[in-house]
Amino acid sequence: MLRAKALAVAAAIAGGTSFIAGESYMKLVQEKWLGFTSSWHLPTHLDAWYYWLVEKGYAPVPKIVGVDVRQLALSPTLDFAMIGAGGLMGIRAASSLLLGAALNFVVVVPIMIALGEIQPKAGSIIEGTAQFGRAHIVNTWSLWWGITMMVVASLVALFARPDVFVAAFRSLRRRTDAEKGEDVLGHIELPLPVSWIGVPVIGACGVWMLHQWFGVSWVLGALAIPLILVLALIAASSTALTGITPSGSLSKIPQFTFARSTRARRRPT
Numbered sequence: 001m002l003r004a005k006a007l008a009v010a011a012a013i014a015g016g017t018s019f020i021a022g023e024s025y026m027k028l029v030q031e032k033w034l035g036f037t038s039s040w041h042l043p044t045h046l047d048a049w050y051y052w053l054v055e056k057g058y059a060p061v062p063k064i065v066g067v068d069v070r071q072l073a074l075s076p077t078l079d080f081a082m083i084g085a086g087g088l089m090g091i092r093a094a095s096s097l098l099l100g101a102a103l104n105f106v107v108v109v110p111i112m113i114a115l116g117e118i119q120p121k122a123g124s125i126i127e128g129t130a131q132f133g134r135a136h137i138v139n140t141w142s143l144w145w146g147i148t149m150m151v152v153a154s155l156v157a158l159f160a161r162p163d164v165f166v167a168a169f170r171s172l173r174r175r176t177d178a179e180k181g182e183d184v185l186g187h188i189e190l191p192l193p194v195s196w197i198g199v200p201v202i203g204a205c206g207v208w209m210l211h212q213w214f215g216v217s218w219v220l221g222a223l224a225i226p227l228i229l230v231l232a233l234i235a236a237s238s239t240a241l242t243g244i245t246p247s248g249s250l251s252k253i254p255q256f257t258f259a260r261s262t263r264a265r266r267r268p269t
Contacts, residue, residue: 014080017042021078046076064110066125072105073134104142112141199229220258227254 019025021042030039043049051070053059062069069075086094112118113125113132121136123129207221231250239245 010084014084017078017080042078044078046078064106065114067110067113067130067132071130071132071134072109072137073101074105104146105137109137109141117141199225216258224254224258227257 021044023039023041026039026041030036045051050059054061064072064074086097109118118132118137118141120130120132122131203225207218207225210216210221210224211218231253235245235247235250
């Protein structure tokens with residue numbers, strides 16, 4: 001009952017706060033239903049009060065290397081969905097994400113802007129009209145070193161646990177009668193021959209579609225199938241051992257590898 005009450009209270013707080021923060025909801029209630037001439041809604045940005053002072057001329061615009069901190073994604077937001085996601089993933093992973101975001105947008109990105117490695121999408125830093133934005137920074141800079149960190153961290157973590165590999169490939173062998181008798185899910189699982197037949201057929205269709213629709217080489221498409229199978233087995237075993245499925249990290253390995261190989265093939269000589 002305590003957990004049920006916690007769910008109910010959290011749902012009420014999140015729903016109520018999101019409702020009064022919705023501009024359209026507040027216009028409907030205050031202007032249409034209550035007849036007010038104007039409406040008010042709860043600002044979702046927690047630093048909105050400070051920028052109200054900036055508009056009045058009471059406070060300066062906070063900047064890093066001449067760029068408004070709001071363009072560097074440095075604006076705390078009241079988003080209960082993200083708070084819930086952090087609670088689900090645990091304090092360790094959530095703290096890691098927070099530290100990485102702060103390190104990227106507070107330290108690395110300003111340094112790269114000062115060095116000229118990140119150019120504004122419009123305007124000029126010298127004239128004070130530069131425009132960056134979170135999406136522009138992520139797509140032009142943070143995405144690439146972030147993918148590299150994820151791939152290397154995934155590989156190091158996986159190779160540091162050889163039992164994950166052993167357990168993954170051991171699951172492919174034929175089970176004994178004793179092991180089959182202990183499998184409580186055996187009556188609802190597909191027989192193993194279905195996978196031996198279905199995976200090659202579906203894989204061949206996927207390779208053909210990759211080649212026809214996206215121009216991916218037949219060789220790269222065929223090599224992706226066994227790589228995906230190995231990574232899927234590793235992810236399944238990791239889930240059984242740790243309770244966490246590293247699908248996001250593992251998916252970057254074939255994406256980065258084959259995207260880089262395809263780009264190298266298309267590079268003009």
